[in-house]
Amino acid sequence: MNIDTLLDNTGAWMSSGDDEQIVITSRIRLARNLKNSAFPGWGGVEECARIWSSLRPRLAGLPSIQPEIDVGMDELEELDKQILLERHLISREQVEKGRGSGLILSADELVSVMVNEEDHLRIQVLQSGLNLATAWEKIDQLDSEIESQTEYAFSDALGYLTSCPTNVGTGMRASVMMHLPGLVLMEEMNPIIKGLGKIGLTVRGLWGEGTEAIGNFFQVSNQMTLGEREADIVYNIEQIAREIVEHEKNARARLVEKKELFLKDHIGRAYGILTHAHLLTTKEALDLLSDLRLGVDLGILKSVGRQTVDELLMTAQPGHLQKLEGKALKPKDRDRVRAKRVRERLSRGDSKPKRQSRTHE
Amino acid sequence: MNCELCQAHEATVHLTQVIDGSIKKLHLCEACAQKNGFDMQGPISITDILLGMGGKREEAAAPTSERSCPRCHMRRSDFKKSGRFGCSACYEAFAEDLPSLLRAMHRNDRHIGKVPAVAARRVQFIKELSDLQQALDQAIAEEKYEKAAKIRDRITACRASMEQG
Numbered sequence: 274m275n276i277d278t279l280l281d282n283t284g285a286w287m288s289s290g291d292d293e294q295i296v297i298t299s300r301i302r303l304a305r306n307l308k309n310s311a312f313p314g315w316g317g318v319e320e321c322a323r324i325w326s327s328l329r330p331r332l333a334g335l336p337s338i339q340p341e342i343d344v345g346m347d348e349l350e351e352l353d354k355q356i357l358l359e360r361h362l363i364s365r366e367q368v369e370k371g372r373g374s375g376l377i378l379s380a381d382e383l384v385s386v387m388v389n390e391e392d393h394l395r396i397q398v399l400q401s402g403l404n405l406a407t408a409w410e411k412i413d414q415l416d417s418e419i420e421s422q423t424e425y426a427f428s429d430a431l432g433y434l435t436s437c438p439t440n441v442g443t444g445m446r447a448s449v450m451m452h453l454p455g456l457v458l459m460e461e462m463n464p465i466i467k468g469l470g471k472i473g474l475t476v477r478g479l480w481g482e483g484t485e486a487i488g489n490f491f492q493v494s495n496q497m498t499l500g501e502r503e504a505d506i507v508y509n510i511e512q513i514a515r516e517i518v519e520h521e522k523n524a525r526a527r528l529v530e531k532k533e534l535f536l537k538d539h540i541g542r543a544y545g546i547l548t549h550a551h552l553l554t555t556k557e558a559l560d561l562l563s564d565l566r567l568g569v570d571l572g573i574l575k576s577v578g579r580q581t582v583d584e585l586l587m588t589a590q591p592g593h594l595q596k597l598e599g600k601a602l603k604p605k606d607r608d609r610v611r612a613k614r615v616r617e618r619l620s621r622g623d624s625k626p627k628r629q630s631r632t633h634e
Numbered sequence: 635m636n637c638e639l640c641q642a643h644e645a646t647v648h649l650t651q652v653i654d655g656s657i658k659k660l661h662l663c664e665a666c667a668q669k670n671g672f673d674m675q676g677p678i679s680i681t682d683i684l685l686g687m688g689g690k691r692e693e694a695a696a697p698t699s700e701r702s703c704p705r706c707h708m709r710r711s712d713f714k715k716s717g718r719f720g721c722s723a724c725y726e727a728f729a730e731d732l733p734s735l736l737r738a739m740h741r742n743d744r745h746i747g748k749v750p751a752v753a754a755r756r757v758q759f760i761k762e763l764s765d766l767q768q769a770l771d772q773a774i775a776e777e778k779y780e781k782a783a784k785i786r787d788r789i790t791a792c793r794a795s796m797e798q799g
Binding site for chain 2 (some may be wrong): 306315316327391413417420424430433434443498499502503520
């Protein structure tokens, strides 16, 4: 597989349109297992290898995944694994796997199946914006396609049987990724995280945990998988996500209204550092780019487009950065190269290169 | 505050989960948290850790004759250590442990979501078989043997197609 082909775009997970300022993507994954085999963590490498070689051609031929890319974890360089991780196509656990585990992926990155991660199959469907209902429709169909070729481990009482009992039942995790800088700046994120916890939803940082979420990107997902219908879980999270979007819009409006000077200063400083720094860690770059994204959304920052910011949010990550440089780099060198790339990209601008010297009002 | 497991190091990992309306808290040091499979990056489940802790205490007390899965030979202590089952048959082998675990983790203890077509067909077959069996019993009771023979043939056919999937 040629991972390099993925680098031509910012990745499906961040191809946000104009309506998707706050909700970036909707994602559903299903955990499934084969009826007569031990789960990957217990069955051993040989059994995993046998399952992978039998599933690989069958999954690769599925109509819902065309055109597809399929690759064994043992066929990938470390850097390629890192890229797939940063693009949310494999998990941290899958990165650690070698022979016997693999990935089937549609070329547009919207559909993917991890084989022999924690479960035999981890099916994932992604949609941009707030669109869990469509994601469920698509993954339901793909799941039925796979099921027509192989028998799943299923019990009438407990549903789909998974390696970890936290996933048993629907085996479904539905999540919505959101950019919530307004709520973080207004210090209103903590009560929301606590409140959602009480109704069985989990809020996690896209990078990092809790309110320490780097770049103010959060994922809201269901924790429970047994005793609820898939469609109800999906509906519930969509409703909650709509409410959070309203809260975020409200927080942004109050920032503009009551703390305009603070807001402009905050965003201006982020732009100043990003355009002039010579060393940038991943965390600092992502945090500042998040501020820039808010500035663009609010019309405070006019010299940069959101697409540029989103592209940088992707390429500032260590795997992508090293891949673009064409070699492995030490952390200190990465910080230097990252700063250089960000500086150059921002001064180049989007479509109005002449305005590069004037940043904002 | 010191770690509730080793009592030696400062607790830096604080877990809170609401189970059946009551709040359970757990304070661990980083080493113990990691040892118990608490993944700093992954989703948090206090139950996995609680289960792991229970396993350790019990192992020390009574390591003899423990239950294990007849199919994949995972022992109960293996499950307690990892929080993960070995195969789908483990759900039956360790059925005794499940209700409290599932209640702590989930909304309910019964699946009401999607059913694979194969399983749905099986349920249909089972219903059809039980209907036919009833009809057969009735036919025999009424001494309508010709009818009973026909029903018996249908039962045989239904069983055959059920086995074929």
